[in-house]
Structure formats: C-alpha cells, structure tokens
Amino acid sequence: xxTTIANSNFKSEEYFINMGPQHPATHGxxxxxxxxxxxxxxxxxxxxxxxxxxxxKMCERDSYQQIVHLTDRMDYLSSHxxxxxxCLTVENALQLEIPDRVKVIRTIIGELTRIASHTLWWGVMGxxxxxxxxxxxxxxxxxMINDIFEETCGARLTMNYNIPGGLMFDIHPNFVKRTKxxxxxxxxxxxxxxxxxxxxxxFQKRMKGVGILSKExxxxxxxxxxxxxxxxxxxxxxxxxxxxxxxxxxFNEVLRTxxxxxxxxxxxxxxxxxxxxxxxxxxxxxxxxxxxxATNAVIKLxxxxxxxxxxxxxxxxxxxxxxxxxxxxxxxxxxxxxxxNLSLLNHIAVGGKxxxxxxxxxxLDLVIPDIDR
Amino acid sequence: MIGMxxxxxxxxxxxxxxxxxxxxxxxxxxxxxxxxETKEPESTNGLEFTEEGSQFLNITVQPELLYQLMSQLxxxxxxxxxYLFCLSGVDWEITLGVVYHLESTDHRHIVVVKVHTEDRExxxxxxxxxxxxxxxxxxxxxxxxxxxxxxxxxxxxxxxxTDEWDGYPLRKDxxxxxxxxxx
Numbered sequence: 144x145x146t147t148i149a150n151s152n153f154k155s156e157e158y159f160i161n162m163g164p165q166h167p168a169t170h171g172x173x174x175x176x177x178x179x180x181x182x183x184x185x186x187x188x189x190x191x192x193x194x195x196x197x198x199x200k201m202c203e204r205d206s207y208q209q210i211v212h213l214t215d216r217m218d219y220l221s222s223h224x225x226x227x228x229x230c231l232t233v234e235n236a237l238q239l240e241i242p243d244r245v246k247v248i249r250t251i252i253g254e255l256t257r258i259a260s261h262t263l264w265w266g267v268m269g270x271x272x273x274x275x276x277x278x279x280x281x282x283x284x285x286x287m288i289n290d291i292f293e294e295t296c297g298a299r300l301t302m303n304y305n306i307p308g309g310l311m312f313d314i315h316p317n318f319v320k321r322t323k324x325x326x327x328x329x330x331x332x333x334x335x336x337x338x339x340x341x342x343x344x345x346f347q348k349r350m351k352g353v354g355i356l357s358k359e360x361x362x363x364x365x366x367x368x369x370x371x372x373x374x375x376x377x378x379x380x381x382x383x384x385x386x387x388x389x390x391x392x393x394f395n396e397v398l399r400t401x402x403x404x405x406x407x408x409x410x411x412x413x414x415x416x417x418x419x420x421x422x423x424x425x426x427x428x429x430x431x432x433x434x435x436x437a438t439n440a441v442i443k444l445x446x447x448x449x450x451x452x453x454x455x456x457x458x459x460x461x462x463x464x465x466x467x468x469x470x471x472x473x474x475x476x477x478x479x480x481x482x483x484n485l486s487l488l489n490h491i492a493v494g495g496k497x498x499x500x501x502x503x504x505x506x507l508d509l510v511i512p513d514i515d516r
Numbered sequence: 517m518i519g520m521x522x523x524x525x526x527x528x529x530x531x532x533x534x535x536x537x538x539x540x541x542x543x544x545x546x547x548x549x550x551x552x553e554t555k556e557p558e559s560t561n562g563l564e565f566t567e568e569g570s571q572f573l574n575i576t577v578q579p580e581l582l583y584q585l586m587s588q589l590x591x592x593x594x595x596x597x598x599y600l601f602c603l604s605g606v607d608w609e610i611t612l613g614v615v616y617h618l619e620s621t622d623h624r625h626i627v628v629v630k631v632h633t634e635d636r637e638x639x640x641x642x643x644x645x646x647x648x649x650x651x652x653x654x655x656x657x658x659x660x661x662x663x664x665x666x667x668x669x670x671x672x673x674x675x676x677x678t679d680e681w682d683g684y685p686l687r688k689d690x691x692x693x694x695x696x697x698x699x
Binding site (some may be wrong): 197478515 | 568569598601604628652653654677685
C-alpha cells in the first residue's frame with residue numbers, strides 16, 4: 144500500500160505563505176514572503192517599511208542635539224550605544240577633548256545595555272523555539288539593569304543620556320553600588336541560563352547545524368556583531384576601531400567557527416561574561432572630573448564628511464554625516480546592523496524547514512525599527 | 517592601522533587605470549570649463565583622489581569605470597576590499613550619486629568610492645551586488661529613496677515604500693506638503 148501512495152499522482156507544488164507582519168517570531172512588524180515546497184523553504188523575501196519613519200530625512204532638518212534623540216528609536220535595545228555613535232561623530236568632527244570620566248561611564252552603561260539586550264534576546268529566543276521559562280528569567284535580570292538606568296538617566300529604554308560633549312548629568316550616587324550588586328547577582332544567574340537551555344538536548348538538536356553561514360558569506364553580506372562572530376569573522380568594532388574606554392580594558396572577542404544558530408547563540412552567552420569583565424575593570428576606577436564639556440548652543444560641524452562606527456548589541460552601527468557647515472547635516476546615513484544581518488536571512492534559510500527559519504531568525508536578533516529606520 | 521597607507525593605495529589603484537584620455541571625461545570637462553580642457557588633458561584616467569574634508573581616502577570615479585574599479589578593489593590581493601560596510605545614496609543638488617565605504621578585513625585599510633551623475637531623470641550605475649552580496653539590499657534602499665537605478669540588479673524594486681509611491685523622498689527637491697514639517 145505504501146508504494147501506491149508514494150507513486151500516486153500527488154505532486155508537490157510551490158506556493159506562497161505570509162509570515163507576518165504580525166507574527167510572534169518576527170518580533171515586530173516584519174513581513175516575510177515565503178516560497179515553500181511542502182515545508183521546505185525555497186525563498187524568503189522580506190517586505191519592509193511597516194514602521195519606517197524616515198529618520199534620515201528628519202535628521203536633515205534637525206540640530207545635532209536633536210538627532211541624538213531620534214537614534215533611540217532605531218535599535219531601542221541599544222539606545223545608549225546609538226546615542227553614543229552620533230555623539231562620537233559630532234565630537235570628533237569638532238575635535239572636542241572628552242573627559243575620561245565621560246568615556247568610562249559611557250563604556251560601563253554601554254556594556255550594561257549589551258547585557259540587557261542579550262538577556263532579552265535570550266528570553267525571547269528561548270520562547271521562539273518553545274521554552275517559555277527563559278522569557279521570565281531573561282526579563283527578571285534585565286529589570287535590574289533598567290532600574291539602574293532609570294535612576295541615573297531618568298528613562299528605562301530610550302535613555303538620551305549622551306549629549307554631544309559628554310553626559311546630560313552625572314551618575315546617580317547609587318550607580319556604582321547598584322551596578323556591583325547586579326554583577327554579583329548576574330554571576331550566579333548566568334550559569335542558570337546554561338543549565339536551563341544551553342545544555343538541553345532538544346534545544347541543541349533544534350539549533351545545531353541549522354542556518355549555516357560561512358565566514359566568506361558573512362563578510363560579503365556585511366554581517367556584524369554576534370552574527371559575524373558566530374561564523375569566525377573577527378568584526379568587533381570595540382577591538383578594531385576602539386572608541387570611548389575600550390582601548391583601556393582587556394576583553395576577549397568571542398569567536399565561534401561553526402556558523403550555525405548554536406554558534407551565534409553561544410557567542411552572545413559568552414559575550415555577557417565579557418561585558419561583565421569590562422564593567423568590573425572600570426566600575427571601581429571611574430575617574431573624577433566633569434561629566435561634560437561645554438559646546439555651543441548651536442552646533443555647526445565644519446564642512447566635510449565624517450564617519451564613526453560603534454558596536455551595538457546587534458553589530459556595527461555606522462554614522463555617516465556630510466556637513467556643509469550649517470547647523471543641520473546635509474546628509475546623514477545610518478548604517479544599521481539589523482539591515483545587513485536581515486539581508487542574509489534568505490541565504491541561510493533556503494533549503495531548511497519553516498521551524499528552522501524561526502530558529503535562524505531568532506539568532507539574527509532582529510529589531511525591526513533598526514531595519515526600518 | 518596596518519595595511520597600506522593612502523599614498524600606496526592611490527599609487528596601486530592608479531596603476532590599474534593607465535591615463536588614456538577617456539572621451540566622455542573630456543567632453544564633460546569642456547562643458548563645465550573650457551580652459552581646464554586645454555590645460556591638463558593628460559591626467560584624466562577617470563579617477564580623482566582626495567583626502568580633503570574626510571578621514572579616509574576618497575576616490576571619485578566615472579560611472580563607466582565603476583564596476584571595473586570595484587571588482588579590482590575586491591579581487592586584487594594587495595587591496596582586497598572584501599567588506600562593503602556602508603552604501604549611501606546622496607543628492608548633491610545638481611548631481612545624484614552613491615558613496616561606497618570599503619574596508620579590507622585582513623589589511624584593515626579603508627577607502628571611500630564616490631560616483632555621481634548629472635542625469636536626474638534617469639540616473640543609472642552598475643550594480644555591485646555580485647561583488648558584495650550586501651549591496652543587493654543597500655542598492656534597493658538607494659533606488660527606493662533616490663530613484664537611482666542599478667544595471668544588472670537581480671531584484672530592483674521598492675524596498676520600504678509601496679510600488680505606487682510618487683517620487684523619491686530623500687532627494688532634496690522632494691515635496692510632500694502633508695507629511696513634511698518645514699522649519
């Protein structure tokens with residue numbers, strides 16, 4: 144009987160399905176047009192623009208202080224680092240000497256942001272592949288970081304703590320103690336992440352050998368952040384083009400060579416340990432001094448072109464400013480990590496199953512407003 | 517910074533393009549400024565180098581040489597620019613153009629390539645998607661917002677905006693009286 148079914152007139156046909164724009168695994172309004180044959184993916188075509196706000200056009204009419212605020216709304220989980228990118232570009236263009244205190248505080252908060260982003264990613268990624276508990280673990284630990292931010296910056300998510308020339312205000316007196324408390328707490332909790340999920344056999348079978356990206360392709364597609372490093376591509380901006388206090392701390396660039404979803408997963412877990420190591424080196428040695436240097440109320444950049452890059456939780460964020468010497472940029476381009484990382488989704492998903500696509504997408508760690516700038 | 521200095525880069529890139537006078541260059545110069553045509557016609561190999569007003573070496577290339585230059589930059593072992601880290605469209609009021617930021621992941625040197633055209637009705641350059649895969653998406657973004665077309669692009673259509681959208685929003689002469697707040 145089996146042979147008759149196999150030899151019968153069933154023909155597999157390719158057809159389209161929509162994934163999103165409202166879908167739990169897309170983490171925002173991203174629509175994927177999937178061409179599938181049975182459950183095998185033939186093509187993934189992203190349809191973007193559901194929340195495009197044209198931030199680059201808005202920047203052309205805004206002052207440099209105002210632009211900083213818009214960058215929060217791109218990759219909202221790396222808001223502090225996004226702010227820093229614009230501030231660094233403006234400061235370098237004006238050749239401002241930034242106090243060491245500012246550099247150290249920016250680095251500490253940047254690394255706290257990275258941990259907060261990675262814990263949230265870990266929570267929702269576990270949920271994507273069917274492990275609901277991770278969501279609560281992740282949010283529990285992230286909450287402590289958000290409380291620290293709230294006390295110092297006044298905001299939990301869109302922080303606006305950086306301004307061109309330094310920080311908006313000095314750190315809260317509790318900041319050092321609370322950060323240390325968090326590190327102490329998180330050092331006991333991060334191993335639980337491994338016990339709960341990393342070592343789980345079902346999880347590993349779901350992740351290993353899925354969504355493989357070679358090093359050559361990673362470079363060609365402009366992958367950055369943990370996506371690139373999971374393929375053995377050394378792309379950490381903090382190492383190659385150090386900014387703020389990253390040249391003063393020692394940390395390892397986490398590299399894995401497998402290039403599959405599990406490698407990208409492991410890179411992020413290991414990066415949280417590295418982030419804690421960076422914070423520990425700096426937290427007791429915050430230099431005394433001013434928290435900002437005076438800038439003109441109206442900032443005008445000299446005529447020319449400026450490019451700065453930072454390492455957000457998702458990868459390399461580039462800010463390209465063309466100035467004609469006025470108070471607004473003539474053209475401002477954000478090279479966002481999510482946009483380039485999304486472009487390789489088709490490449491790693493073709494030939495796999497829809498379930499594998501969910502796992503692959505989870506380890507690309509897409510934040511949609513970062514793609515739809 | 518290891519890798520080649522800007523002077524070394526300029527020297528090697530110039531050596532790929534012998535200064536045969538490309539006819540289009542001369543006619544373009546003669547339209548703009550008739551004196552410069554008679555003065556220095558021998559130096560036109562289609563490339564212009566400058567470091568002024570930028571932290572990188574900038575190369576302005578004639579559109580017809582773009583693809584040839586780009587594939588050399590990527591494939592030549594000494595330059596080996598394998599990482600296209602930024603691709604931006606720019607509207608310079610009179611001309612429209614594209615700026616490519618390139619880095620080599622083993623030599624760690626950086627170069628910026630610029631190309632532009634005065635044709636605002638039908639601006640077209642060669643696509644570099646087969647040299648760097650990331651260009652496929654970035655070129656679609658530039659097409660969407662600047663209306664710049666790319667020859668040989670496999671899937672050149674609107675990326676963020678709808679197909680029936682009128683105009684190209686990041687152009688300087690774009691007008692939208694309802695949604696744009698002009699100060």
